[in-house]
Amino acid sequence: MSALTLHTATLSSAGGRADNQDVCAWRDGCWVLADGLGGHAGGAVAARIAVDHILDALTGAPLPTGAALTRAITGAHQAIQDQQASDPRLERMRTTLVVLLSDGERALWAHVGDSRLYHFRGGRLCFQTADHSVPQVLARAGEIRPDEIRFHEDRNRLLRTLGNADTVRPTVLESPVALARGDVFLLCTDGFWEYVTEPEMEVTLAKSADPDTWLHTLAVRLLARAEPGNDNYTAAAVFVT
Numbered sequence: 001m002s003a004l005t006l007h008t009a010t011l012s013s014a015g016g017r018a019d020n021q022d023v024c025a026w027r028d029g030c031w032v033l034a035d036g037l038g039g040h041a042g043g044a045v046a047a048r049i050a051v052d053h054i055l056d057a058l059t060g061a062p063l064p065t066g067a068a069l070t071r072a073i074t075g076a077h078q079a080i081q082d083q084q085a086s087d088p089r090l091e092r093m094r095t096t097l098v099v100l101l102s103d104g105e106r107a108l109w110a111h112v113g114d115s116r117l118y119h120f121r122g123g124r125l126c127f128q129t130a131d132h133s134v135p136q137v138l139a140r141a142g143e144i145r146p147d148e149i150r151f152h153e154d155r156n157r158l159l160r161t162l163g164n165a166d167t168v169r170p171t172v173l174e175s176p177v178a179l180a181r182g183d184v185f186l187l188c189t190d191g192f193w194e195y196v197t198e199p200e201m202e203v204t205l206a207k208s209a210d211p212d213t214w215l216h217t218l219a220v221r222l223l224a225r226a227e228p229g230n231d232n233y234t235a236a237a238v239f240v241t
Helices: 042-058 066-086 134-140 198-206 211-225
Strands: 006-013 022-027 030-037 097-102 106-112 116-121 124-128 184-188 233-240
Touching (some): 030 042, 042 097, 066 106, 097 116, 097 184
Antiparallel strands (some): 022 030
16 A cells, blocks of 8 residues: 555644743654643753654654654653753753654554544544543543543643653553544644543534644634633644545
8 A cells, every 4th residue: 555645734822821831843754742841941841852852763764663662752751851950940840742653554652641642533533542640540440531531620630741750651552553544633732632622623623624724623612712821732633645
């Protein structure tokens, strides 16, 4: 089978905050999104380090194995820790991370924290990552419904991030997924998915001919609901044609 074509659109906004600590970039079949955490603009530094490290480590090579993807994320984690050690002002900086890789025939992904990846096939949501957060644990245990994660009082309590003192533990797809024409991927920070539900993603996707239109439509819904001071929001959409 000949390689499929992947079309990309991105958006990123500070929202109601003074600074945007999200970072999103893509290059040669590698899409990376990070949501920085920490004061003194440290979150933006951590997010940029993570994104740059992943792009440098994984682009320009064949689709990696899950183990290679894990090593790249571990390297990004170490790079952030090295920067923390060299600049005490950044010792509390952290970042989430979500990565999508594709060679035009298969896709592989991984994440740390509560930035998400959604995979749509035939216009329907067929997969989404599970947050590394307290509310996600509660939902898995049946104590809250999955749709209650969005506005749970502990939603910002993350169990895994890059830059913490522990060894990073990314969740990596066990084996690549074969792409199909019409597949769509959405990578986004919590400031984005907080205000847009999964059914709404499906409905707007059915009415969108390209990734730019889809992201714009979702952003309109987000802004109609966002409260003053809302978080930074960032997303990348990838359409397989």
